[in-house]
Amino acid sequence: MVQKIAFLGLGVMGSAMAANLVKRGHSVIGWNRTKNRPTIVLFSSAGGVLADSLEAAVSEADIVFSCLGDVPDVTEVLIGEKSAMSFAKANTLFIDTSTIGSDAAxxxxxxxxxxxxxxxxAPISGGDVGARNGTLTFMVGGELADMQECLPLFEAMGSNIKHCGAIGSGQAVKLCNQSLVSIYMLALCETMQIAAKMGIDPQLVVDVCGSGAAGSWALTNLGMKVAKGDYAPGFAIKHMLKDLRLVQEISQELNQDPDQDSGDLPAIALAIQNFFKVSQLDDGLGAEQGTQAMIRAYRH
Incomplete structure (x- = not known):
């Protein structure tokens, strides 16, 4: 039986993910709150069908993917008044790929x-490059049988699909991922600063260091963007600040638990400080730039 899929949220990530589902031959109907968002073209040009309303997108779907913004956005679209939950048929499987934290999930x-x-x-990692190329990592929380049921759909969008445990576990692993990514960006920016002062070609740093123990996705994919001042968003600073807010919130919760000791997070605090500084540049438009724009915090 052909599964009918709804995809809610056709932004930079969602549109590319939904397009990859269409390219693999799946029946996908998409919906976005902002009807004229430029990113929707990627989905529609792949042959995806756009719904005029949330009800039209969801009412016949067997599986509903969502790729939205912050906790209020996901809550409103999925379970709020006149939400996707209101229009879905019984036993529909909802899969949220946003980053919202374990409690919200x-x-x-x-x-x-x-x-x-x-x-x-099922939060994701891999940036806009991974979304377009179908190489995302999915961190999945929930029933294993539900994940296995739609494994071909995950595989159309990603190359690493990992079941992390019960509902909320995928989000927990994603926050660990974002902690690492934000701290990598600190190291990457400072390394490029050091390389420039020593007269070293930044491409040499990417090529040599990227092949050794210092190698990382950030160095390979964002290293030259940092060096060249290419701030085009793959993953915007405003979204990283949201994710790091969630990291801080869970850390604060653990600090209040006598059985847990999360300790202070000085590197996370510094990353937030630098990302926030850049977000305030250009009359606040810095928040729309990619996370590699953190280098601007060192240059202002």
């Missing part, structure tokens, strides 16, 4: 399941 999952629906939290 558990809350949304509970609401959906109480309404006779199913839920996976």
């Amino acid at each position: 558990k809350y949304i999952g509970k609401a959906l399941m109480n309404d006779g629906l199913r839920f996976l939290d």
Whole structure:
């Protein structure tokens, strides 16, 4: 039986992900709150069908993917008044790929399941490059059987699909990922500063260091962007600040638990400080630039 798929949220990531589903022969109907967003073209040009309303997108779907912004956005679209939950048929599987933290994922999952629906939290990593190339990493929380049911869909969009545990576990692993990514960016920016002062070609740093123990996705994909001042967003600073806010929130929760000791997070605090500084540049438009624009915090 052909599964009918709805994809909610056709931004930089979502449109590319939905397009890859279409290219693999899946039946996909897309929906976006902003109807004229330029990124939608990537999905429609691949042959995806756009719905005029949330109800039209969801009502016949077997599986509903979402790739949205912050916790309020996901909550409103999935379980709010006149939301996707209101229009979905019984037993529809919802898969949210946004980064919203474990608590929000558990809350949304509970609401959906109480309404006779199913839920996976499946945040992603790999940036816009991974979204376009179908090489994303999915960190999946929820029932293993539900993940296995739609594994071909995950494989159309990603190359690394990992079941992390119960609902909320995917989000927990994603916050660990974002902690690493933000700290990598600190190291990358400072390394490029050092290389420039020593007269070293930044491409040499990428090529040589990227092949050794210092290698990372950030160095390979963003190293030259940092060096050249290419700030085009693959993953915007405003989104990273949101994710790091979630990291801080869970850290604060753990600090209040006598059985846990999360300690202070000085590197995360410094990353937030630098990202925030850049976000305020250009009358606030710095927030729309890619995370590699952190280098601007060192140059202002």
